[in-house]
Amino acid sequence: MKIYRENDSTYEKIQNKVIAVIGYGSQGDAQANMMKDSGLNVIIGLRKGGRSWQKAMDDAFEVYEVSEATKKADVIQVLIPDEIQQVVYEKSILPNLAEGKVLCFSHGFNISYKRIVPPKNVDVIMIAPKSPGPSERKVYLEGFGVPALLAVHQDYSGNAKNIGLGMAKAMHFTRAGVIDLNSLEGSKKDIAPFDKETFTDLFGEQSVLCGGVAELIQSGFEVMVEAGYPPEMAYFEVSHELKLITDLIYKGGIEQMYEKVSNTAEFGGRTRGKKVIDRSVVKPVMHQMMKDIEAGDFAKEWMDEANSGMPKLKEMRKNEGGNQLQTVGDELRKLFVK
Structure with missing residues (x-):
């Protein structure tokens, strides 16, 4: 088991990228604010007129409709409910998912069950904090972090893991420890990294x-x-x-x-x-x-x-x-x- 901590991560591969957090619920709110407070460039993608739109603006974010946020972003962090991800992805994300961009999730459901099949020319990663959003934010503000999981599904750029670690560092997850699911093996040697998180989380x-x-x-x-x-x-x-x-x-x-x-x-x-x-x-x-x-x-x-x-x-x-x-x-x- 490989566990990454503070000294194993830097902001080098993420500091100049625009991160679009799609969704501003429990996880979206917490993750976006933690990354912003750590100095990363974060924008928010939402349905215009939705109940979270004004809240995100009040929290000093630039807020765009999902398709526009995806166009502007280098990293698209999908933090909307599992059951609507496929529809939003196909309508508003995929048409704007240019080569070299990074698609990031905090739960592997839609990748594991192939409801979302990203193009081969993008990175696909997962950063899954083992905590509800409000608790993550609370611990962050206290100067520490919650544990998290990291998985790489596609590494088109060759930097996918380091991009994920940079985001995890910004959210203080590396202060507690980030477990690398690509290195973690059980008796089922062939199980994919995303599936390890999806199946165990659901169970x-x-x-x-x-x-x-x-x-x-x-x-x-x-x-x-x-x-x-x-x-x-x-x-x-x-x-x-x-x-x-x-x-x-x-x-x-x-x-x-x-x-x-x-x-x-x-x-x-x-x-x-x-x-x-x-x-x-x-x-x-x-x-x-x-x-x-x-x-x-x-x-x-x-x-x-x-x-x-x-x-x-x-x-x-x-x-x-x-x-x-x-x-x-x-x-x-x-x-x-x-």
Whole structure:
């Protein structure tokens, strides 16, 4: 595993280039401002009249429609949602993607699933911070950075990696460490660098970080309430305190978490946790999820959903967004606002 740090990167290959950040949401806002504050030449590409247009202008950026920003830029950093990247790329980026330009992403979805197939005469790179945008910006302003991944899909210029490292340095990612996915190998030796990020990112979100954790919290809450306990107590025990536990895991891993909690909690966790998460049952399901991701089945399902107006997602938001766990939590969280 190759990890690049501050002394492994310079601004030499990026300092004279114009970087167009396409999109000004969570990641676009954070990445554009970090690079600008570090002295790089950053412009913003947006849909004219969109809700982010005025915000980007208020933040002292030159703002253009996506096609015009692409024309002006040497580096095009695509930071719009996965489900609209292909349409925006084909309409506004590809016609203006001249030879020698750099196409950059922070998630490999559209490259991995060949929804976007760039011409051979451009560099294609990925800089994927392992953090939500606001957290990246906060840590940057504190003088440090978050870890990130770097991948090179096409190196037409011969400088693709150094361009990516220069951008990563400007965002302080090299202060924490940038992992080179082109050097990182698992047992699947033939997996492409972009695919390593795409497949693992999707799997982590679905199986643990978003899907698995959310369902576990919901189930624990419902069991306590159904057993007759106050929903407020159930919320504290299965949701509120989760942050305290994940903070311990973040700092020192699962074993350090067990060192920090009580012996009673450790014994209960080690003996009962395996009954809740029966690996003989859960892992086959997870393996199938991984196969669906690698084969593109999930990507197709998601794109079909997005292209049809997201009816299933909207229905789930409606049905699950106002459940008891959410409403009780909303009331309790008001108590903790400074």
